[in-house]
Structure formats: structure tokens, C-alpha cells
Amino acid sequence: MFSRERIELKSLDEVRVMRRAGLVVADALDAVRAAVRPGMTTADLDAVAAKVIADVGATPSFLGYQGFPATVCASVNDEVVHGIPGPRALEVGDVVSVDCGAIVDGWHGDSAVTFVLGPDGPLGLDAAAAPDPADALLVRATEAAMWAGIAALASAQRLNEVGAAVEAAVELAGEAAGVEYGIVEGYVGHGIGSAMHQPPDVVNYRVADRGPRLRPGMCLAIEPMVSRGAGTTRVLDDDWTVVTQDAARAAHWEHTVAILPDGISVLTARDGGAERLAALGVDVVAL
Ligand code: MG
Ligand code: MG
Numbered sequence: 001m002f003s004r005e006r007i008e009l010k011s012l013d014e015v016r017v018m019r020r021a022g023l024v025v026a027d028a029l030d031a032v033r034a035a036v037r038p039g040m041t042t043a044d045l046d047a048v049a050a051k052v053i054a055d056v057g058a059t060p061s062f063l064g065y066q067g068f069p070a071t072v073c074a075s076v077n078d079e080v081v082h083g084i085p086g087p088r089a090l091e092v093g094d095v096v097s098v099d100c101g102a103i104v105d106g107w108h109g110d111s112a113v114t115f116v117l118g119p120d121g122p123l124g125l126d127a128a129a130a131p132d133p134a135d136a137l138l139v140r141a142t143e144a145a146m147w148a149g150i151a152a153l154a155s156a157q158r159l160n161e162v163g164a165a166v167e168a169a170v171e172l173a174g175e176a177a178g179v180e181y182g183i184v185e186g187y188v189g190h191g192i193g194s195a196m197h198q199p200p201d202v203v204n205y206r207v208a209d210r211g212p213r214l215r216p217g218m219c220l221a222i223e224p225m226v227s228r229g230a231g232t233t234r235v236l237d238d239d240w241t242v243v244t245q246d247a248a249r250a251a252h253w254e255h256t257v258a259i260l261p262d263g264i265s266v267l268t269a270r271d272g273g274a275e276r277l278a279a280l281g282v283d284v285v286a287l
Helices: 012-035 042-055 133-155 160-177 274-278
Strands: 072-076 079-081 095-104 107-118 189-191 198-202 219-222 225-227 233-235 242-244 250-252 255-260 263-266
Touching: 012 042, 012 095, 012 107, 012 255, 012 263, 042 072, 042 095, 079 095, 079 225, 079 250, 095 133, 095 250, 107 133, 107 250, 133 160, 133 219, 133 225, 133 250, 133 255, 133 263, 133 274, 160 219, 198 219
Parallel strands: none
Antiparallel strands: 072 079, 072 095, 079 242, 095 107, 107 255, 189 198, 189 219, 219 255, 225 250, 233 242, 255 263
């Protein structure tokens, strides 16, 4: 069913299938984070995610999408999004973003994480443990901005309140860190459901256009991309990899979120987003 803006509204049963796809993506990203070590290639990470998805009989969303050749996007350091997995060997201190999508019974889940790689795997939240603490702060700031955008969905009337919440969170984190982060404006979140990318676009910054009214049945991918530099980007000659123009490092976090009659649920978070959203005063709906 589509509203006048051609936004697909999902039934509760359809959202429950999307939840299954979301948990497959969560499993794939968890497996990647558990496996990753210095010296592994981004193609190795892709194989880890591909196996998780294949083992449960789900389908990767990205493989073959407009010709994309892999299951995940792996974007390292100044790469923002859409990095193609390949022979690049990961090093301690790399900022690694992994984006993954999966399809279950025709319904999609889409999620991304970023971590700083340490000697034994992803470093935790202690910024001081990172070779460059500013990278760890960037990763945390971007994740916090994602959760702020998700939390806004719980009470917002209009879509532009999400971008406003994301931008405010990025500014707040920048002030706390004493830096000015650049929000990447050329790439956006999106509606998601029976296709990976659907209307509406979900920008990560303030806009005057209020956008569509938020309604139960909408499912949205909230995915801020933030850099330590200006945030302007270019695409490499592989026609996929998006890098920052100033070579500043960037981070990307994403979750797929459902708006339901009684609240929201984060379909790609194992706990539905309960822990992180409780800290922001938002209760989630159990599916
Ligand atoms: Mg994604
Ligand atoms: Mg997405």
C-alpha cells in the first residue's frame, strides 16, 4: 500500500518479516566484528558476512544491486560508503565501516557499523585506546547521531525532524571534542521494505521542507555519514567508492527502523534498540 508520496506502508506481519531480515543483518555484522583482525582483507570481511546470510537461506541485498559485486560495502579511513571489498589488508588504527543488507521472503534489512581496528579486533568505546583518539571520537559521534535520529522518529510529526536531530547531535559531539565535524550531504537514508531503497530520502541535516508526515507502517533506514573534515565527497574510478575530498576520515552508522501504531522498533538491532533508546527517553515496541 502506498500513500500519495509513494511511501510503502507495511502491515505488522510485513514488519515482522523485515525484523527477520534485520536480525540476519545484525548477525552478519556481529560475525564481521568478531572475526576482523589486522592483516585480514576487506574481501575476507565480505566472505564472513556472505556465509552468515547464506547459512540461514537469506539473500544479500547488495550483491548485484546496480552491478555491485559483493555482499557488504567495506569503506576504510577516508572512504565514506560503497567501498568494494577486495585485497586491501586492514591495519591497526584503520577506521572500518561495514554496511550490509539482507532479504528474507522479499523484505529487506539494512545496517552499517564503524569501528577503529585494534590489535585483537575492533576497539571498544575507550577513545584513549585508539592510535588516534580523534578517530574513536568520530565513530562515537556518528553512532550517537544515528541514535538521536532514530529517537526523533518516536515523537516527530514530520520527517525533517530526523535530520535536525542528527545535525544537532553531530554539533554537540563536535563541541565536546573541540572539533568541527562535517556531515556528508551527498548521501542519505531512505525508505526500505520490499526494496532496499525507497522514498522518502532521509537527509542528515536541517532542512526547511518539513517532508512527509510520519505514519505507522513507514520503515526508514537512518544512516548518518560524518567526517573529521568538510564532508564533501567524490567517487573513485571504480564508480562506487565514495571518499572525502579532503582525505579526512569518515564514519557511517545505520539501522532500519519501523514506525508502528504504538511506537518504534529498530529492526536491525538485536534488542530492538531498547538499551540505547532508553538512555534517550524512548521506549521501543516489542515485535
Ligand atoms: Mg546500508
Ligand atoms: Mg541504507
